[in-house]
Amino acid sequence: MKLAINNTAFQNLSQHxxxxxxxxxxxxxxxxxxxxxxxxxxxxxxxxxxxxxCIKRPHWLPPKWLLLIIIIFSGTGLFLHFGTLFGKTAxxxxxxxxxxxxxxxxxxxxxxxxxxxxxxxxxxxNFLFSQSIPTVIxxxxxxxxxxxxxxxxxxxxxxxxHVTKLRLSVKMLFQALPLMLIMFVLFPRISxxxxxxxxxxxxxxxxxxxxxxxxxxSNLIKSSSVAFRVQFENEIPPQQQLYWRGLVLWYFxxxxxxxxxxxxxxxxxxxxxxTKIGYTITLQAHQKKWLYALDMxxxxxxxxxxxxxxxxxxxxxxxxxxxxxxxxxxxxKIQSDISPWEKSAGLKIPPQSNLQTVLKGQQLAQRFSQxxxxxxxxxxxxxxxxxxxxxxxxxxxxxxxxxxxxFQTKRxxxxxxxxxxxxxxxxxxxxxxxxxxYQGGTINPLTRVLTVRQxxxxxxxxxxxxxxxxxxxxxxxxxxPQRIEQSLDAALDINESRPLHxxxxxxxxxxxxxxWDAIDNRxxxxxxxxxxxxxxxxxxxLLNQRIHFSDIVLLxxxxxxxxxxITLLFIFQPWxxxxxxxxxEAYDAFCKKLSSRGIxxxxxxxxxxxxxxxxxxxxxxxxxxxxxxxxxxxxxxEASHSEKQLTQLKQLIKEFKPGRTPEG
Amino acid sequence: xxxxxxLIPRFAERFIQRLANKRQPPATHQIEINRHHLYILPxxxxxxxxxxxxxxxxxxxxxxxxxGFMLAFLLGSLALLGMIYTHQNLxxxxxxxxxxxxxxxxxxxxFPITLSQSTEQLRxxxxxxxxxxxxxxxxxxxxxxxxxxxxxxxxHRGYSTPxxxxxxxxxxxxxxxxxxxxxxxxxxxxxxxPYPHHxxxxxxxEEASGSTANVKQGxxxxxxxxxxxxxxxxxxxxxxxxxxxxxxxxxxxxSETSQDIWISWAQLDPTLDIEHxxxxxxxxxxxxxxxxxxxxxxxxxxxxxxxxxxxHKQQCLKALALFGL
Numbered sequence: 008m009k010l011a012i013n014n015t016a017f018q019n020l021s022q023h024x025x026x027x028x029x030x031x032x033x034x035x036x037x038x039x040x041x042x043x044x045x046x047x048x049x050x051x052x053x054x055x056x057x058x059x060x061c062i063k064r065p066h067w068l069p070p071k072w073l074l075l076i077i078i079i080f081s082g083t084g085l086f087l088h089f090g091t092l093f094g095k096t097a098x099x100x101x102x103x104x105x106x107x108x109x110x111x112x113x114x115x116x117x118x119x120x121x122x123x124x125x126x127x128x129x130x131x132x133n134f135l136f137s138q139s140i141p142t143v144i145x146x147x148x149x150x151x152x153x154x155x156x157x158x159x160x161x162x163x164x165x166x167x168x169h170v171t172k173l174r175l176s177v178k179m180l181f182q183a184l185p186l187m188l189i190m191f192v193l194f195p196r197i198s199x200x201x202x203x204x205x206x207x208x209x210x211x212x213x214x215x216x217x218x219x220x221x222x223x224x225s226n227l228i229k230s231s232s233v234a235f236r237v238q239f240e241n242e243i244p245p246q247q248q249l250y251w252r253g254l255v256l257w258y259f260x261x262x263x264x265x266x267x268x269x270x271x272x273x274x275x276x277x278x279x280x281x282t283k284i285g286y287t288i289t290l291q292a293h294q295k296k297w298l299y300a301l302d303m304x305x306x307x308x309x310x311x312x313x314x315x316x317x318x319x320x321x322x323x324x325x326x327x328x329x330x331x332x333x334x335x336x337x338x339x340k341i342q343s344d345i346s347p348w349e350k351s352a353g354l355k356i357p358p359q360s361n362l363q364t365v366l367k368g369q370q371l372a373q374r375f376s377q378x379x380x381x382x383x384x385x386x387x388x389x390x391x392x393x394x395x396x397x398x399x400x401x402x403x404x405x406x407x408x409x410x411x412x413x414f415q416t417k418r419x420x421x422x423x424x425x426x427x428x429x430x431x432x433x434x435x436x437x438x439x440x441x442x443x444x445y446q447g448g449t450i451n452p453l454t455r456v457l458t459v460r461q462x463x464x465x466x467x468x469x470x471x472x473x474x475x476x477x478x479x480x481x482x483x484x485x486x487x488p489q490r491i492e493q494s495l496d497a498a499l500d501i502n503e504s505r506p507l508h509x510x511x512x513x514x515x516x517x518x519x520x521x522x523w524d525a526i527d528n529r530x531x532x533x534x535x536x537x538x539x540x541x542x543x544x545x546x547x548x549l550l551n552q553r554i555h556f557s558d559i560v561l562l563x564x565x566x567x568x569x570x571x572x573i574t575l576l577f578i579f580q581p582w583x584x585x586x587x588x589x590x591x592e593a594y595d596a597f598c599k600k601l602s603s604r605g606i607x608x609x610x611x612x613x614x615x616x617x618x619x620x621x622x623x624x625x626x627x628x629x630x631x632x633x634x635x636x637x638x639x640x641x642x643x644x645e646a647s648h649s650e651k652q653l654t655q656l657k658q659l660i661k662e663f664k665p666g667r668t669p670e671g
Numbered sequence: 672x673x674x675x676x677x678l679i680p681r682f683a684e685r686f687i688q689r690l691a692n693k694r695q696p697p698a699t700h701q702i703e704i705n706r707h708h709l710y711i712l713p714x715x716x717x718x719x720x721x722x723x724x725x726x727x728x729x730x731x732x733x734x735x736x737x738x739g740f741m742l743a744f745l746l747g748s749l750a751l752l753g754m755i756y757t758h759q760n761l762x763x764x765x766x767x768x769x770x771x772x773x774x775x776x777x778x779x780x781x782f783p784i785t786l787s788q789s790t791e792q793l794r795x796x797x798x799x800x801x802x803x804x805x806x807x808x809x810x811x812x813x814x815x816x817x818x819x820x821x822x823x824x825x826x827h828r829g830y831s832t833p834x835x836x837x838x839x840x841x842x843x844x845x846x847x848x849x850x851x852x853x854x855x856x857x858x859x860x861x862x863x864x865p866y867p868h869h870x871x872x873x874x875x876x877e878e879a880s881g882s883t884a885n886v887k888q889g890x891x892x893x894x895x896x897x898x899x900x901x902x903x904x905x906x907x908x909x910x911x912x913x914x915x916x917x918x919x920x921x922x923x924x925x926s927e928t929s930q931d932i933w934i935s936w937a938q939l940d941p942t943l944d945i946e947h948x949x950x951x952x953x954x955x956x957x958x959x960x961x962x963x964x965x966x967x968x969x970x971x972x973x974x975x976x977x978x979x980x981x982x983h984k985q986q987c988l989k990a991l992a993l994f995g996l
Contacts, residue, residue: 120716120845124723127746131727134738143738150745154844161845165795165810175793175843179756183748190744197732327735535737571751578755588815591789613701613767644767644785644816 021169024119025062027156028110029055032122034149035129036103038142042096044088047104050081054107061111074108099132119160126153138535140527151176182574189570193546193563195556196539214293215443217254219466220263221408225398225420230461233291234445235299236528237457240285246447247491248337250302250467250479251459253444255316257352261360261406264426264441270315272346275476277317279305279336289531290329296320298331299444299459302479306334316440317477328536341476345438353438353471361409361430368434378437378472385431386485389424393417396487421490424482425466438471442479446491453525589653590642597635597660601625604665614640625665635659688835691852698856701767704838709851711758717846720750753844760794760840761849764811768833769818771859773988775953779805779822780859782833787816796842802834825861828949829996832858862988863946866954931977932959934987935969949991956991960984970994 020026033055040048054077061067081104082092089097106125113119130146154176158167214234216223235251258267283305290298298311298319307313308331312320321329345353356365375381388394395418405411409427412419419427425441432439446465448457467481484491533541546554546562598608598617606624608617618636622629638656691708713721724746731739769783784799786809794811801807803824809817823833839850934955939948952970959966960979967977968987973994975987 116845117716121719124716124720127742128723128727131730131736131739131742134736134742135734138736138738143741146738146742150749154749157844158842161796161841161843163796163798163808163810163842165808165812167793167795167812171793171812179749179752179843182752183745186748186751187741187744190747191737191741194740194744534741537737538735574752575755578752588789590815613699616699616701643787644769644818 020059020062022159023062024116024156024160025058025110025113027152027159028113028119028122029059031126031149031153031156032103032106032110032129034152035126038133038137038145039099039103039129042136043100043103044084046084047081047100050077051103051107054104054110058107058110065114069111071112074111078105078108095132095135099129102129102132116160120157123153123157123160140530147180151180154179182578186567186570186574189566190563191537192542193559193566195559195563196537196542214291214295214461215253215464217256217295217297217443218263218265219256219422219426219441219443221400221412221419221423221426224422224464224466225400227464228398228420228462232461233527234293234459234461234463235288235290236531237301237448237459238287238289239455239457243450243455243457244284244301244337247484248302249447249457250442250465250481251299251445251448252302252318252442253297253299254442255318255469256441256443258355259357259426259430259441261357262408264429267352270352271348272315275315275317275346276342277303277305278340278342279303280338282338283334283336285332285334287330287332289528289536290325290331291531292325292327292329294324294326296322296324298325298329300333301335302337303339304333304335308332328531330536343476345471345476349471350438353440354433354436356430356433361407363407363410364413364427364430365434367413368431368436371431372435378435378470381435381437382432382470382472382480385428386480386482389428389482389485394419394486396420396483396490421483422466424486425468428480428482429468432468432470440469440477442467442469446481449524451521451524451528453521454528456525456528458524458528588643590639590656593653593657593660594635594639594643597639597663600660600663600665606665614643628663628665631659631663635663688852695852695854698854700856701765702853702855703763703765704761704851704853706758706762709758709761709849711754711847711849714841714845714848717750717848720746720846724750750844750846754847756843757840757847757849759792760797760842761838761851764788764794764797764838766838766853766855768855768857770857771833773860773862773985773992774825775862776825776828776864778825779803780825780831780833780861781820781822782855782857782859783818784809784821784836784855785816785818786811789815791815794840794842797838797840800837800839802836825859828861828863828946828992828994830858830993831861832856860989860992862992863949863953865957866947866950932964932966933969933977934959934966936971937969945995949994953988953991956984956987 036043036051043051057067057069082101085097085101085104086092089100091097092101102125106122106129109118109122113122130149133142133146151173155169155172158172158175215227254266255270256264256266257270258265284301286301288299298321300319303317304313304319307319310322311331312322314320319333371381371384375384397418398420400412400419400423401416408423409430412423413427413431429439429441443464443466445459445463446467447463448459450457465483467479467483469477469479472478481491542559543554546559550558594614601621602608604625606621612620614636618632621632625632635656638652638659642652642656687710691710694708724743727739727746728743730736731743765787767785767787769785771780771782774780784807786794786797788794788811791813792811793813797809797811799807799809799819799821801821801823803822803826805822805824807819807821809819811817821833821836823831825831833855836853836855837850838853839848841848934952936948936952939951943951952968956966956968960983963979965977965979966987968975968990970990973990975983975990
């Protein structure tokens with residue numbers, strides 16, 4: 008009996024189901040932690056530690072009313088913190104706290120199994136925030152731990168060591184992966200949500216916001232996360248032409264630029280050159296409606312709104328990877344005259360603020376008769392005077408940030424230049440507006456895919472010039488041409504270089520990052536972006552014909568069955584003869600010898616029943632049959648036996664001749 | 672751990688059991704479980720797991736979340752493999768039953784059950800359910816056989832079989848319940864339950880039969896030596912005589928040479944029913960043999976000459992157990 012071993016095993020903490028549950032739950036919650044309020048993390052950790060201590064001291068388990076109070080208080084806390092209990096973040100915090108509390112009520116296998124099942128659900132809530140490759144690897148690791156927990160819960164005090172559990176779980180995971188892939192590719196994808204998605208809570212996703220004030224973009228620049236990727240149909244235009252427009256800001260209050268009221272200009276006409284550039288953008292989810300396009304987009308898909316500001320808007324928030332195909336023209340001209348709405352909005356100056364700048368603009372208007380000359384003059388001033396391009400501009404507190412920048416600090420980032428330039432133009436009577444977007448991008452030499460990161464966020468101006476329409480003016484290009492022609496890092500001073508993960512210094516690292524980027528792009532295109540369209544496209548290519556819904560179902564059934572059969576063959580390996588116990592092997596030889604005399608053992612027949620039958624048929628062999636049977640059952644059914652007995656059995660069976668009397 | 676049954680109503684399980692009984696091989700000492708009489712159904716945990724899986728899948732469809740799809744399919748595949756592993760935990764397992772030591776009615780018959788396999792496959796958490804709803808556990812970890820005791824409450828005197836044993840497992844994930852019903856051929860001798868209370872009329876009977884010798888007194892009076900018999904007390908050994916002759920000898924005391932006690936059916940109140948009388952007789956046999964006194968058993972159809980010792984006691988109890996059967 009294994010009772011003694013079982014007792015010590017159970018005393019061992021690491022064999023207790025609760026230990027595994029706490030481990031599983033903490034791992035499942037870990038990726039969420041950055042979004043959790045601090046107090047909830049402390050609460051959950053305390054609940055976990057408390058429960059671990061209770062394993063050996065069951066009387067320490069908290070009473071029900073205390074648990075209820077914890078739930079009520081944390082629910083209230085969450086509601087005050089998030090304003091809702093059902094958003095993505097608030098919901099996942101609430102669920103985590105509930106599970107940690109439920110852990111204190113769990114004493115039976117039923118409760119443990121419930122907790123494990125719900126842990127899988129918490130893994131899924133993390134996917135709403137991140138679907139990257141590391142997330143998936145982490146998911147697989149957590150799944151292994153959860154499987155080990157399930158084994159521990161169901162092992163009934165068996166003394167199975169952790170290595171065996173780990174090996175079994177990993178083995179099963181690998182056996183499940185092919186089945187999962189088949190399902191993933193062939194399970195019919197339905198487009199569109201089944202129910203209305205809840206409103207988003209304040210999720211901390213990086214990306215451009217729809218306002219611009221000093222410090223906005225320079226903060227975003229620190230993030231190396233991908234904003235979108237572009238696959239060009241032909242040549243990639245030169246770096247300095249890659250202006251990705253996203254938003255147009257009209258309204259300025261002296262501090263912050265905002266979009267302002269809806270532009271009501273009647274249809275403007277765009278005159279473009281013959282050369283057009285086709286490209287496909289894969290936009291990361293940014294939870295906003297606006298889309299990015301190369302300056303200026305010409306051909307737009309039907310489901311995208313093309314606004315009067317020549318920027319694109321989606322009809323829904325971009326909550327998952329979004330792909331769209333566009334055509335742009337780098338040479339363009341707006342033919343129609345400026346509309347009254349644009350003229351008034353483009354000349355509006357915030358009253359009682361940045362007076363110095365406004366005065367300077369008015370002086371310029373008196374000095375030059377041509378708008379082009381004013382623009383030239385200001386850009387030259389930026390270039391020649393003591394203006395610096397820096398990521399860490401001195402703070403410009405107060406109500407007149409533009410005045411402070413232009414006349415005192417003279418150190419700033421693209422947002423400072425765009426903001427002050429636009430205001431100067433307005434003061435000089437030239438309609439002007441701010442455009443937000445990205446500039447440049449990194450070409451991956453492996454895939455020819457252009458990756459635009461948050462660090463390429465940029466702001467520039469557009470001014471209305473007679474006969475030319477809205478013209479893009481980038482004041483940053485005047486002060487730091489390297490930023491536009493090369494990259495941000497080229498434009499910054501050496502002592503201001505950004506963290507290593509953004510700045511690509513060594514070429515080996517560069518290569519690795521390009522590989523990673525290529526993999527990441529494939530992942531985005533084929534795994535995260537795998538939808539109804541992609542599925543149809545892939546299956547049509549595979550089968551070389553048009554695919555209908557019924558075809559997909561048929562493929563799923565056949566594909567899954569085939570994969571299952573292969574997996575089962577792999578598990579059972581019927582072609583491989585199992586390594587038998589030597590005792591059984593010897594006894595099988597004995598049965599074979601008897602079967603040559605027509606005495607065949609039935610599968611359900613025990614050795615003694617069989618021996619009685621054999622003795623009846625071969626009475627002259629009684630003694631050796633008895634001896635062999637006794638020895639066999641002793642070896643097989645008694646816990647302790649020696650090697651000597653086994654050799655004896657083998658010898659006896661070898662000498663056993665059902666044809667004549669044995670010697671001795 | 673609670674014994675969770677598969678998620679089917681009782682009558683359905685009984686229906687499956689009836690069908691299963693039709694295809695059972697004849698009862699033997701040993702059975703190899705194979706897929707012909709191995710059944711599997713999801714447990715309530717399995718159903719719960721499936722519901723969570725569906726929730727994940729619908730969430731994935733709604734949010735068009737690829738990794739959600741991936742996790743749902745991974746869990747589905749793992750559950751499917753779990754089903755196969757649970758089935759394999761019992762499939763091709765040999766079950767062998769041994770003999771159980773005799774017990775009294777109301778006690779547990781302990782049948783030694785050996786599970787064995789031809790390979791060293793990991794087969795932990797196998798449970799055996801007896802007809803009296805007692806569960807015993809068995810684990811095959813790094814070995815080819817293991818023996819555990821199946822407890823089964825003895826309900827009637829005479830020879831008792833273990834009845835239909837249910838062998839089941841939910842390893843590894845507890846999502847599926849695989850089981851087999853086994854008819855194993857073994858029997859256990861069950862003695863009548865000894866009368867639970869003091870036997871006042873037994874003493875009077877003893878006195879009535881003429882033996883005035885008190886047990887304590889009897890042990891004190893040495894009266895001779897005879898050859899050793901099984902069951903003799905070690906402190907009655909005639910050590911000096913053994914040293915002389917080299918054979919085991921036992922001292923006899925006056926009480927043992929005094930008149931033999933007859934435990935007889937006829938002494939008992941004829942209005943009592945048979946089982947009650949057997950129960951009283953059983954108690955008498957036990958009481959008397961405690962004092963190493965010669966006693967005989969006289970019941971209709973069987974008469975056992977006065978003697979003493981363990982073998983004699985067992986013979987008498989067996990006669991009582993099998994009375995009228």
